[in-house]
Amino acid sequence: MASISAESAHSDQPIAVIGIACRLPQAADPDSFWQLLKEGRSAIGQVPKDRWGPGAQDADGALRDVVRHGGYLDRVDAFDAAFFGISPREARAMDPQQRMMLELAWESLENAGIRPQQASGSRTGVFIGAIWDDYATLLAQQGLSAITEHSVTGLHRSIIANRISYTLGLHGPSLTVDTAQSSSLVAVHLACESLRRGESDLAFAGGINLNIVPESTLGASKFGGLSPDGRCFTFDARANGYVRGEGGGAVLLKPLDRAQADGDTVLCIIRGTAMNNDGTTDGLTVPNPDAQRAVLRMAYEHAGVNPADVQYVELHGTGTKIGDPIEAAAVGAVLGTAEGRRAPLAVGSGKTNVGHLEGAAGIVGLLKTVLALKHGELPASLNFETPNPAIPLDEMNLRVQQDLTAWPETDGPRLAGVSSFGMGGTNCHVVLESSVTIPGPAEGKNIPVGVMPWLISGKTHKALRAQAARLLTYVEARPELDIGDTCLSLATTRTAFAHRAVALGGDREELLRGLAAVARGEDSAAAVEGRGASSAGGGVAFLFAGQGAQRLGMGR
Missing domain, CATH: 3.30.70.3290 (Alpha-Beta Plaits)
Structure with a gap:
């Protein structure tokens, strides 16, 4: 049975993923998410009729059809407040992002075989990526009378993480991370660093993104980020923007040596992580190819992994005209054409299945890759037909994963990378390794x-x-x-x-x-x-x- 140890981790200790949970479009848990990926299904559809209402309008008269596509959850308002000891009045004031992350934290503990009560009083850290405040916008539209004694704690983004620590009695670091679209993978990076320093003995890391009101979607559309086709055409010649998605995910992390000593089931190993920023570029939101190459090199150096040995990379892969070619060039330079590589590097993006979850995008890519490593299969990256002419795949020694296949053959462990980039230039990359399942205790x-x-x-x-x-x-x-x-x-x-x-x-x-x-x-x-x-x-x-x-x- 899994347990929680108070011993400090070594500074170079690999990190074990011992529990996972998610709530994604057409995928209420990791098993159904893997089934969606295996079957190559798209969870993109129309905005639910009860979400925005028929009167949603912009300054031009009405929301364009493009913003009515997305990956949406059913019943984001549903929450068993009594289960967590929360009154109905307080629950109504709580951002649904708080509610859902509470549920995912509980589920990831149970997925790891840890009773939530066991974590109480422990140095368990909580690191959650979130970037939007849609629920605050919705309540603000109801006027001053909607403000209650629970409004500050219900709507403040920091409480998304802090509520988990409070409810479960956790004494490790607790913070909500906002680095734009890289937030949740940066949360994983920070959680790993906290474990390596011995600051935390166990750590939740994840992200949440709910598209509750039309304002944030309209903003993304007028910014120029959304695809008029309502799809992510990652690395494809049709790439013209992304489609929004919503949901959340979490991983439960522990130093590998402690996980093995405690008899935990290790789903995957995080060998190394790295983070940097683009600095000054041609524009605030224009990516920096040099910075992307640098974060990749740093991640594999920290992991002690030869880039030539990596078999798959889960791309940031939004399907944008500027972003995709820059990311492809960086991945090709550091991994695809790495000395000693024997076969083209497989790449793909879960955004083609469930949309771009923005603040939670990194955790979606991480969960997809953890599941692929566990099952020994690579699911297809959807919506790819003709390579983007600005991405010479053969020269870069890359291939887009177009079908469900067995994991590429390798003489060593399965190795993969996951990338996530924020629009303000904060880049993050995580290096993963497959794990042999550790048997539980003798009893x-x-x-x-x-x-x-x-x-x-x-x-x-x-x-x-x-x-x-x-x-x-x-x-x-x-x-x-x-x-x-x-x-x-x-x-x-x-x-x-x-x-x-x-x-x-x-x-x-x-x-x-x-x-x-x-x-x-x-x-x-x-x-x-x-x-x-x-x-x-x-x-x-x-x-x-x-x-x-x-x-x-x-x-x-």
Whole structure:
């Protein structure tokens, strides 16, 4: 079982990714995101009808059709405030970006096999990238009467990170990062540095971007950044801007040596990171090719990785006429034509699937690459037909990944890079390496054969049913799951809330019948329901009073 160590990291220590979570268009979790990538699907569509309203207008009379395309989430207003101990009044004043990052922080802990209560009091850092304040704009439109005692904390961007630290009781650094579109990858860089310095023992890093009002989208359109076609044509001759996306993602990070000692499942290794700025260029938002080459070289030097050995780079890849050729030239110079490279370097961009998540774009690229390394496959980069004439792919020894394929063959570990660039010139690159899964502690093995309990719980009766239904769907789709391992994980890595149920069975089918009964609220011999004290409110107690204190029926 994963744990949290108080020991300091070494300054050159690689960093392990031990937990991930995401909420992306048509992908509510990492598994569904990987499925979307594998299937080569685009999550781009029209702005939801209930998002902006029919009266949204600009100075010219109406929003152009171009800004009505994007990658959008369903129900960004939905939030279980009571789960986090937040009153309905305060929740209404909270930016949905705060709400969603709270959920993703909880999910990334559980994904790592850590009960959120275990993190309380620890030196866990929180580093979140976010750049927009759409919800503040929306509330401001309602006038002074909309301001409440919760408005300052509900709308201040710093609280996106601080709310996580407060709710989970975390004592490491806590900050919201804004370097424009590179914010969330810079957050990962800062989290890794904090772990290496021993300032944090565990760290959340991620980003969030919600397009709630038309003002920010209209601004991006008039800035000239958006594609009139509503697509990202990364490295393609049709490149004419990007399409906006929304959502969020998070990774849970730990020094690699501590992760191995604690028996964590290591999804991926961060070998090195680097960050710099373009400085003075031909314009405030014009990229600097020299600075992009420099940040790449610095990242691979810090990682101790030969650029010629890297098999894939997840591009910033927005599909802009100026940005794409500059990025391609830098990647080609440092990695594509690196001495010793034996095959063209594969490149691609997740922005072609879910849009450009701006402040959260870097974490999307990182999650895509972590999943690709884990599964040993490279998904397609969409919308690529004819190379941009300003990008001579053959000369640069680059190839755009156009189909789902196995990861390129290599004599060593799988290696990849992830880039993210901010419009103000802040560049970041992260070097990743595949990981052999570290087995859990010995107690997780050789579970005796017999009747096994699958434990589930929820803060409410409705939540208990929902948890049972989610687990049922998850297990039914994965016949390879070991029922003993599932039993152990449910018992040791999940919070026990007051409403509880146990599915009992000696085999997979019997356990599934018990889960189905709980999900439907039916009585079953294969399941037991009950009510207990929340794990946060105390545990079981025994009193041995000695002679003379007994009475008939006292055990009841």
